[in-house]
Amino acid sequence: MNKHPSDRRGQWQARLLALSSAVLLHGLVWLVWRNPPITAPAQIPRVVEVALISQPKAKPARPAAPKPATKPVPPKPKPLPKPTAKPLPKPTTPQPAEEKPVTAAPPADVAPSAPAAAPFKEANYKAAYLQNPPPRYPPMARERHWEGKVLIRTKILADGSAGEVRIEQSSGHEALDAAALDAVKNWRFVAAMAGDQAVDSWVIIPIDFKLKN
Numbered sequence: 001m002n003k004h005p006s007d008r009r010g011q012w013q014a015r016l017l018a019l020s021s022a023v024l025l026h027g028l029v030w031l032v033w034r035n036p037p038i039t040a041p042a043q044i045p046r047v048v049e050v051a052l053i054s055q056p057k058a059k060p061a062r063p064a065a066p067k068p069a070t071k072p073v074p075p076k077p078k079p080l081p082k083p084t085a086k087p088l089p090k091p092t093t094p095q096p097a098e099e100k101p102v103t104a105a106p107p108a109d110v111a112p113s114a115p116a117a118a119p120f121k122e123a124n125y126k127a128a129y130l131q132n133p134p135p136r137y138p139p140m141a142r143e144r145h146w147e148g149k150v151l152i153r154t155k156i157l158a159d160g161s162a163g164e165v166r167i168e169q170s171s172g173h174e175a176l177d178a179a180a181l182d183a184v185k186n187w188r189f190v191a192a193m194a195g196d197q198a199v200d201s202w203v204i205i206p207i208d209f210k211l212k213n
Contacts, residue, residue, distance in 0.1 A: 118195030123156040135183035138175040150180040158198040
């Protein structure tokens with residue numbers, strides 16, 4: 001029985017494929033046999049020898065022997081310097097002093113003299129022509145035999161009348177003090193004078209209260 005040409009061609013292709021596979025396999029085996037795998041050589045440990053050597057013991061140091069104490073030698077006294085005679089100074093002849101020209105001092109400015117202060121004359125309350133009546137003695141003070149001295153500070157105005165009147169020193173009895181104030185308020189005075197001009201001023205007027213035996 002004759003086979004078809006196509007079947008023959010397929011058989012030849014199968015044979016060629018099997019032959020090429022066998023050749024390829026043999027080639028790989030040959031390459032592996034020629035070039036075996038390189039393995040790293042095992043490292044051989046090194047042996048280090050150590051020898052223990054004992055050190056010699058150090059000898060203890062001996063203490064140094066103390067040096068004998070030496071006495072301090074006192075310093076030698078220095079010789080005193082010999083006195084030397086100083087040469088006497090040579091006499092010098094006095095030279096005449098140079099005469100300086102005398103210049104007259106300029107005249108000083110004469111300050112104008114201050115005006116003289118105007119003379120001051122104190123106020124007067126004792127003038128007879130004033131005819132100031134004495135204070136009235138309070139009846140109660142007379143009955144009780146009260147006596148005393150009152151000092152009245154009075155401001156005398158330029159017109160001769162009494163301005164402010166107040167007690168400078170009390171007699172110790174209000175009745176006597178009040179009588180002295182009432183009397184001085186109505187008195188007339190000679191005003192103080194500053195030059196030719198009357199001015200206000202303060203005076204202290206004493207008033208005595210005494211009972212007659």
